[in-house]
Amino acid sequence: MGCTGPEGEKMTVIVCRCEDITEEDILAAIEDGYCEIEILKRHLRIGMGPCQGKTCISLLERILKRELGTSSDKIGRPTARPPSRQVSFAILAGDDHE
Amino acid sequence: MPAKRISEHPVLEFQRGEKFFFDFEGKKIPAYPGDTIAAALYAQGLQKFTESKLLKRPRGFFCAIGKCSSCIMRVNGVPHVRSCITLAEEGMKVERQSAMPDFPDVALPCTPVNEHKIEIAVIGGGPAGLSAAIVAANNGADVHLFDENANLGGQLVKQTHQFFGRYEEHAGTRGVDIGKALAEEAHEAGVKIHSDSTVLGYYPEMTVTVDSSNSLEIYRCKGIVYATGATENFLAFENNDLPGIYGAGGVQTLMNEYGVTPGDKVLMIGAGNVGLIVSYQLIQAGVEVVEVLEALPKVGGYQVHASKLRRAGVPISTRHSIIKAIGTEKVEGAVVQGLDDDWKPIDGTERTVECDIICIAVGLQPDNHFLRLAGCETKHVPELGGIVPLRNEYLETTVSNLFIAGDSAGIEEATVAILEGKLAGAAITEKIKGPSSELTTIKEKAILGINDMREGPYGKRSKKGVNLCTFEGGCIG
Amino acid sequence: MTGYERTGVLDNNHIKKPSKERLERGPVVIIECVENIPCNPCVEVCPISAIGMEDINDTPDVNLDGCTGCALCVTECPGLAIFVIDCSEDDGCLVTVPYEYLPVPKKGEVVTALDREGNDMGDAEVIRIRESGMTYAVTLEVEKDKIWDVRGLKVKK
Numbered sequence: 001m002g003c004t005g006p007e008g009e010k011m012t013v014i015v016c017r018c019e020d021i022t023e024e025d026i027l028a029a030i031e032d033g034y035c036e037i038e039i040l041k042r043h044l045r046i047g048m049g050p051c052q053g054k055t056c057i058s059l060l061e062r063i064l065k066r067e068l069g070t071s072s073d074k075i076g077r078p079t080a081r082p083p084s085r086q087v088s089f090a091i092l093a094g095d096d097h098e
Numbered sequence: 099m100p101a102k103r104i105s106e107h108p109v110l111e112f113q114r115g116e117k118f119f120f121d122f123e124g125k126k127i128p129a130y131p132g133d134t135i136a137a138a139l140y141a142q143g144l145q146k147f148t149e150s151k152l153l154k155r156p157r158g159f160f161c162a163i164g165k166c167s168s169c170i171m172r173v174n175g176v177p178h179v180r181s182c183i184t185l186a187e188e189g190m191k192v193e194r195q196s197a198m199p200d201f202p203d204v205a206l207p208c209t210p211v212n213e214h215k216i217e218i219a220v221i222g223g224g225p226a227g228l229s230a231a232i233v234a235a236n237n238g239a240d241v242h243l244f245d246e247n248a249n250l251g252g253q254l255v256k257q258t259h260q261f262f263g264r265y266e267e268h269a270g271t272r273g274v275d276i277g278k279a280l281a282e283e284a285h286e287a288g289v290k291i292h293s294d295s296t297v298l299g300y301y302p303e304m305t306v307t308v309d310s311s312n313s314l315e316i317y318r319c320k321g322i323v324y325a326t327g328a329t330e331n332f333l334a335f336e337n338n339d340l341p342g343i344y345g346a347g348g349v350q351t352l353m354n355e356y357g358v359t360p361g362d363k364v365l366m367i368g369a370g371n372v373g374l375i376v377s378y379q380l381i382q383a384g385v386e387v388v389e390v391l392e393a394l395p396k397v398g399g400y401q402v403h404a405s406k407l408r409r410a411g412v413p414i415s416t417r418h419s420i421i422k423a424i425g426t427e428k429v430e431g432a433v434v435q436g437l438d439d440d441w442k443p444i445d446g447t448e449r450t451v452e453c454d455i456i457c458i459a460v461g462l463q464p465d466n467h468f469l470r471l472a473g474c475e476t477k478h479v480p481e482l483g484g485i486v487p488l489r490n491e492y493l494e495t496t497v498s499n500l501f502i503a504g505d506s507a508g509i510e511e512a513t514v515a516i517l518e519g520k521l522a523g524a525a526i527t528e529k530i531k532g533p534s535s536e537l538t539t540i541k542e543k544a545i546l547g548i549n550d551m552r553e554g555p556y557g558k559r560s561k562k563g564v565n566l567c568t569f570e571g572g573c574i575g
Numbered sequence: 576m577t578g579y580e581r582t583g584v585l586d587n588n589h590i591k592k593p594s595k596e597r598l599e600r601g602p603v604v605i606i607e608c609v610e611n612i613p614c615n616p617c618v619e620v621c622p623i624s625a626i627g628m629e630d631i632n633d634t635p636d637v638n639l640d641g642c643t644g645c646a647l648c649v650t651e652c653p654g655l656a657i658f659v660i661d662c663s664e665d666d667g668c669l670v671t672v673p674y675e676y677l678p679v680p681k682k683g684e685v686v687t688a689l690d691r692e693g694n695d696m697g698d699a700e701v702i703r704i705r706e707s708g709m710t711y712a713v714t715l716e717v718e719k720d721k722i723w724d725v726r727g728l729k730v731k732k
């Protein structure tokens with residue numbers, strides 16, 4: 001599935017809701033040779049938003065599989081960074097007040 | 099009227115307490131005790147919760163259980179609050195935030211960091227976590243259970259249908275009642291329950307940080323049972339982020355937990371059990387389900403669920419998918435298309451479906467980010483829904499004294515979640531408090547039950563997956 | 576691939592049917608559950624153990640001669656896949672179907688009978704209605720030639 005509609009108009013297919021990364025962005029990055037999740041995360045910031053990739057990484061995986069035909073082990077797995085969840089600012093600020 | 103509060107329901111009763119009001123961008127919004135901010139706003143017709151970061155697209159909620167961050171708002175000056183799991187309070191001030199939040203502009207209700215030493219932390223209060231906590235507490239352990247929701251019971255709280263599975267493990271009972279019964283049992287067993295408490299991170303040597311109603315707490319534990327459930331998968335199609343496109347589980351939460359219908363006409367994407375069951379529950383709530391689409395050549399869920407939906411006159415179109423959502427501010431329809439045997443859309447089969455809500459029910463993935471943080475080895479196992487931690491027969495991960503149970507260990511169903519909870523609860527208690535014949539019996543019974551559940555054609559897939567990520571040894575016998 | 580896997584609709588060939596004699600003797604259960612799913616409440620609830628199942632993943636195996644047609648299993652089955660038919664009286668047959676929608680029909684009310692695809696099968700009178708755990712077993716009177724098709728109902732507006 002490409003990134004333009006039947007009449008050639010631009011389509012928006014969102015993959016990462018938090019960081020506003022579209023399928024088109026990902027296909028372009030793949031074209032440029034970025035084809036591992038970890039590398040795409042650094043390059044596009046996909047999966048780096050408040051949900052920490054919970055919503056988008058599995059979709060990204062499926063797109064990479066479809067485009068590259070590779071197995072998930074080749075695509076690699078995202079590493080986790082603390083904190084495991086977006087900390088609401090109240091808490092971070094709480095930390096500061098210590 | 100797009101959304102409305104359900105006044106009459108065939109199996110649920112919504113006893114709304116005394117109405118109160120909070121402020122949303124200068125408007126007075128009515129709410130009832132137990133409403134989350136998102137549910138109260140949605141009931142008033144609000145669909146746009148945020149605007150996206152770069153493209154400035156309108157966004158609605160998606161998961162409604164605190165996983166996706168699509169609903170973050172500024173509450174009493176504090177940005178980044180997940181409005182779908184934060185209870186509305188009288189006089190609260192709620193605003194939409196620009197995506198890059200400024201620093202808070204009010205004094206914060208901050209308490210200094212508190213440190214606690216405990217024996218067992220159970221993370222997640224769904225059927226798996228509750229079952230683990232009950233077993234551990236009944237066998238003399240000091241157990242603290244954390245859940246980020248206000249209500250215990252996890253996914254069970256919104257399951258109004260009678261459950262499948264073993265009669266002994268509550269099959270034939272409605273999920274919502276099982277959830278209540280387990281929560282009650284946990285109280286009685288002496289489990290220290292912390293609701294509204296999100297576990298944020300893991301630090302070495304069994305330390306977890308918890309956001310407990312906006313104060314940061316640190317718990318140093320001897321052991322952890324991790325049971326945070328699953329996240330709904332998202333799907334790629336044109337305009338897939340419009341308000342009105344929600345996870346099927348999110349809609350189920352809105353409807354069955356908070357008593358608010360999502361809209362008038364629903365297009366369901368996915369004919370697995372979740373898609374079929376949520377469709378049926380939508381009809382029960384008085385919402386029309388216009389069609390169920392399934393990309394596979396056959397219905398993925400149980401025949402009995404599909405049959406009851408068909409009896410209600412709902413068409414199920416296999417080998418079909420959605421290619422586009424119509425609308426600019428919210429969903430005004432959808433374009434769907436037939437697929438050929440290579441999953442390619444077939445030219446000339448496009449048609450428009452009239453709907454104002456699109457539900458995505460294309461599978462769940464285990465929520466186990468935290469485990470990777472803790473250094474547990476993981477593996478990609480499609481049969482279990484994605485990346486899962488390696489575990490031994492007793493559900494201990496590669497990190498000693500860190501156990502898993504339920505959907506976060508691999509997507510199965512509630513009976514297995516309960517049995518896995520019991521197994522992990524017994525095994526961790528054995529490691530921390532020492533063995534006993536009672537614990538051995540619980541473990542043996544649970545293993546037998548789990549194996550039984552995995553025998554059928556639907557269970558075989560899970561069995562295959564579990565075999566791929568189970569290693570030998572690790573835990574004491 | 577069989578049709579129901581694609582459509583979700585069973586046809587009468589998938590279903591264990593009672594003999595003509597059994598049908599005339601009194602009410603009897605019809606179980607429309609054909610897949611190996613891990614489920615067994617029907618077995619547990621039957622007071623005379625007319626439903627057998629060796630493994631929880633087997634399909635229910637019903638002894639139609641033993642079944643009394645009491646319909647207890649109709650409200651217990653989470654799949655809403657159990658029905659009872661009764662052709663023992665001369666005038667009209669009875670079909671008992673599970674029902675979990677609103678509004679709940681009343682005894683004596685005329686409702687629209689539905690088939691397995693939700694098609695209108697004509698009017699039917701509610702003869703009996705029983706509730707258990709918020710699921711209703713509604714007994715409809717239908718013509719004899721419709722007993723293999725009527726599997727649901729809709730309350731008239």
Ligand SMILES: Cc1cc2nc3c(=O)[nH]c(=O)nc-3n(C[C@H](O)[C@H](O)[C@H](O)COP(=O)(O)OP(=O)(O)OC[C@H]3O[C@@H](n4cnc5c(N)ncnc54)[C@H](O)[C@@H]3O)c2cc1C
Pocket residue numbers: 085221222223224225226227244245246247250251252253254257260261262263295296297298325326327328347350371372373375376503504505506510511512513514515
């Ligand atoms: C539509 C639908 C229908 C279903 N029907 C059936 C059925 O008929 N039969 C059946 O057996 N099963 C069914 N299931 C599956 C069943 O609901 C799940 O398998 C089961 O709830 C999993 O239990 P769990 O305890 O692993 O996770 P959950 O029930 O998801 O509970 C996880 C809990 O963890 C909490 N949590 C998550 N992250 C954190 C954190 N960081 N800090 C603190 N707390 C956290 C959450 O708030 C939640 O309460 C159905 C599921 C769905 C969606």
Ligand code: SF4
Pocket residue numbers: 603604620621622623624625626637641642643644645646647648649659
């Ligand atoms: S109708 Fe009654 S006797 Fe017959 S199978 Fe059901 S519960 Fe048993």
Ligand code: SF4
Pocket residue numbers: 402606607608614615616617618634635651652653654655656657
């Ligand atoms: S209770 Fe219903 S769904 Fe379950 S096995 Fe029996 S007939 Fe099938």
Ligand code: FES
Pocket residue numbers: 015016017018019046047048049050051052053054055056057166
């Ligand atoms: S959707 Fe990509 S990080 Fe949240």
Ligand code: FES
Pocket residue numbers: 159160161162163164165166167168169170180181182183
């Ligand atoms: S976190 Fe609130 S909608 Fe997903």
